[in-house]
Amino acid sequence: MPPLLPFSLDALRSHAIFVPPASTSDDGWELVGPQPSYDGLPALKNARLVVRDRDLIVAFGKEIRMTSLSSDGLELRGTSVGGYKTLKSPHLTFTIHQLVLNPTGRMLAVVGHHQLVVLVLPRAGLSGSAGGEIVCRSMPVDQFQHSPSSLTALTKVQWHPWGEGGNSLWVLASNGTLFEYDILHPQDPVQTFSLLPAETSRAKSKFSAIDPLSYHATSFTFGCGNADFAPLMVYGLMANGDIYTMGPVLPLSADVPEEYLGALQAFVAERMDEIDDMEVKQPGQEGSAEYASLVGRRQMQEAWVSAVVTQCSSDSEGEPSTPSTSPRRRGYGLPASPPRSERLPPLPGFVRVHPPHLTAAGGPAPGAHRPLARQGPLLFNPAPQEVGNGDDVDEQSATDLTILHAFGNVPEGQDPGLGINVLAIAWSSGRVDLGIEPDGSEPRWITSRDPAPTNPILHVVESVLSSFPTSDLDAIALNAPAFVKDPIQSDVVYISHAFGVDAVSVAPWVSQLLAGEGHLSPSDVAPLVKASPSKPVVGVETFCDVTLGYGLLALASSGQLATVEMDVRVPDWRLSAPKSAPVPDKNSESLLSTPFEVSLPGGDFNPKAAIRKAPDSHKALSAISPEHITALRDAAAQIKTRSRAVEAASAKVEARLDLQVKEYARQLAVLRQCAASTSALRSAAMRSTERAEAVLQAQDALGDRLDAVITALMAQQRPQIGAVERSWFDELYRVQARVNGARGAPGFAARLQVLKEQLEVVRPRVKAADAQAEEYGARQLRPLQAAVGSRGDELARLVRKMDALNVRVDGME
Missing domain, CATH: 2.130.10.10 (YVTN repeat-like/Quinoprotein amine dehydrogenase)
Incomplete structure (x- = not known):
């Protein structure tokens, strides 16, 4: 082994x-x-x-x-x-x-x-x-x-x-x-x-659009x-x-x-x-x-x-299917399809x-x-x-x-x-x-x-x-x-x-x-x-x-x-995490993206209300009691709390102003950078345009010179052709196109070859039909004989036409 x-x-x-x-x-x-x-x-x-x-x-x-x-x-x-x-x-x-x-x-x-x-x-x-x-x-x-x-x-x-x-x-x-x-x-x-669609209306000429x-x-x-x-x-x-x-x-x-x-x-x-x-x-x-x-x-x-x-x-x-005759076929003696x-x-x-x-x-x-x-x-x-x-x-x-x-x-x-x-x-x-x-x-x-x-x-x-x-x-x-x-x-x-x-x-x-x-x-x-x-x-x-x-x-x-x-694509959807947000560039992120909020302590600010809580606040003060001191303390506490809140808000406003100044400076820097990039791109585009125009001008000049050289060479190598020679060449081209075909259209040679091959396919079936000729009558044999005779006449006509065209081509050459 x-x-x-x-x-x-x-x-x-x-x-x-x-x-x-x-x-x-x-x-x-x-x-x-x-x-x-x-x-x-x-x-x-x-x-x-x-x-x-x-x-x-x-x-x-x-x-x-x-x-x-x-x-x-x-x-x-x-x-x-x-x-x-x-x-x-x-x-x-x-x-x-x-x-x-x-x-x-x-x-x-x-x-x-x-x-x-x-x-x-x-x-x-x-x-x-x-x-x-x-x-x-x-x-x-x-x-x-x-x-x-x-x-x-x-x-x-x-x-x-x-x-x-x-x-x-x-x-x-x-x-x-x-x-x-x-x-x-x-x-x-x-x-x-x-x-x-049908090609009957399609132009077959050489100059068809x-x-x-x-x-x-x-x-x-x-x-x-x-x-x-x-x-x-x-x-x-x-x-x-x-x-x-x-x-x-x-x-x-x-x-x-x-x-x-x-x-x-x-x-x-x-x-x-x-x-x-x-x-x-x-x-x-x-x-x-x-x-x-x-x-x-x-x-x-x-x-x-x-x-x-x-x-x-x-x-x-x-239920049995609807009986019908077998479809007509091109061949001879083909067996019928087996029943269902x-x-x-x-x-x-x-x-x-x-x-x-x-x-x-x-x-x-x-x-x-x-x-x-x-x-x-x-x-x-x-x-x-x-x-x-x-x-x-x-x-x-x-x-x-x-x-x-x-x-x-x-x-x-x-x-x-x-x-x-x-x-x-x-x-x-x-x-x-x-x-x-x-x-x-x-x-x-x-x-x-x-x-x-x-x-x-x-x-x-x-x-x-x-x-x-x-x-x-x-x-x-x-x-x-x-x-x-x-x-x-x-x-x-x-x-x-x-x-x-x-x-x-x-x-x-x-x-x-x-x-x-x-x-x-x-x-x-x-x-x-x-x-x-x-x-x-x-x-x-x-x-x-x-x-x-x-x-x-x-x-x-x-x-x-x-x-x-290759690997089989099997995504695990149970463990798949949501797509993470893209990380922005620090240089492109605005400094003012955070919302600006300034909040003061809630509640009503009314120090006078605390003073009014003291006894006999609407009368002239003759003696200071502990209640008066307590009322003054409450009023002072409210004023102190509110002043601290105002100071904190003022600090936030100043910080926000500083951020605005920095953001303004950053935007100015970005604008300067964009202006510089735009200027560089404009300069490069102008240089590319000038270079392309120069190349096109040089190409046009070279094309004109090449046309002149080709014209001179043609005049030197090939003499002028007269009208008779031109018509003769045109006739040769037409004969060649009819014999060999042009633009995908079949010529006489291709048609003759196809007919020969089709005849080789039909001939065995015709021979098989001739072997059973004794079983057919004259009326049944007549269409077969007519078909074979017409095909033979068509082949004979094509052969004669090919011979005549070959003679003409040989004579022209």
Whole structure:
């Protein structure tokens, strides 16, 4: 038995699974080879590291490795630490960019630039430390749509948390189309949504003023919540920062928490009661368009929720679902989905439902159903700060979007409440915008009962900036930050970018916002990992396990691993002391802050009254008696007491006058100091202004000289071109644009390649249909033959057109 090295995160850095393959020339040539060009568009996000319980999965190039970590330790085999197994599949023929694990941990989505494959992972413990290979069952997803030469890239892949058995896979393409795939039948999407308006009116010319980033989708995410429509809303992010939302969106076969459905039903009922209260408290609004739109929208929401709740009651009573035909698919010979009776029942506390506009099999449900309304883009109020790393801040692009359901610092034993949703947007320059929706997005449909919706508002609370170690604009242009959520703290998110990993906690200002405080503290931002631009970070994963602990792993492109062990945030509210008041500076404290009070003894001061107490005080004094002496003594005592009080008050007044004189002198000194500081700042500002003006003048002079030099060089090196040559070059540019494409528009070569790949996908199905030709009649075969013939004619026309264009180009050259 080989010796064991005690397990630790430091020892994990030397694991053999992180050693890059010996031969990476193919991958290297593939990186510099011809790739589909998206001028000025964001780079692809990388996530090549996944942790499943105690299993570690890493991707290098086209290879996927898997190992199991044990608390016993890591085996030492010669100079290597530990071992791994390679997951093999005939469909892994592309460079891997992302690994996405499904909620059950049984399947792994392997994402490339244009292709997508789902692997069925071996059970836990099967990937021991011994080397070798494991042949895994794999399922390519929609090869017809996601082919190697597809004109759209895969920008975000995510498993829906409510999908039946974790089989609901959602894929966002760069053209703004959102697909849902059932992994049991991954050949075609079961639902399709468009997060962007139609591009028919978009100008395709070279001089179009429309920003191409506004039509490039980079990320999407689902909402969070406990008792409203937020979990049913989907948010889509464009490269220019626009956010569109749509809902209600539900997987075709969803296992929804029963508690959430009950809370949602109560939420909708409460909103309908508000409508009734408005009719009573504010009569006369029934005829307004705004009131009619509000009533129509909430009635449609109530009808949608009622339709979903009805499915739960039907299933509980054992009623059969409504029969319907299977939806029409693009492919040939696809098997139908298994009936619901053959599928596993939902877990306790969950109910199985499907979208009301579809049947359980995926076909259109009977009745009239309105399409969902696309809402957005969201209006930023106030606008985010225009900050970023590098000079070209205007050219930054939005790369990722996530929603944090934060509760803040909740004291122990108190109800955390519903929390608040924080939207986070990551930009290529390192900026992260944090905002909240004051009203929240709600479902809307395209109907006359609810006119065109207004754009929702997003309040941007703050914009934080990640610390990039370089100001190289080329490195920043290839940067695509992505969010990684914390497994324990819902108000903490990690930003993975090419230059490292940063942690952002929104707990400080979320707690103050929920408490109703006016001033909000900034978020806590801490850099965790720093990487070199030549070895960017390509994978970040958080974990929380008994064996591994609680921490973060970051993988560089060179195979180097960075580990961060974190502490669980458990505030002890019972021992927490109130915040101490800030200690003021002695020099800035006023000498007159103590209140000035002068008090005299209480009671009436009347010495004559004491004298009147003597006998015969109103008569002439003939003899002095003891009573007279006692009265005089009392009067003298009152006079003496009052004189002492007057002396003490006089001393206090004199001391107060001295303090006022000192305070006056202190204020004069502070004013002199402020005047000196202001004068120094004014002098420095004047010097800086004069220096800046001199630099600008010198720069203008250098620019004029440089223009003159360039003009002279151009006149010497390149002769004048005539009108005929210019028209000839313009024709060459137009032909080249039509053949190769321009500004992201596909050319003839790209279209031909896509048609060839689609034909390769369709051909096996056509052959299978031909094998059963004897079972079909002439009427059934005629549409298939017509489709194949039209596709062949189209390919022939494209080939002839390509040949003619090649001849023309050769002739012009």
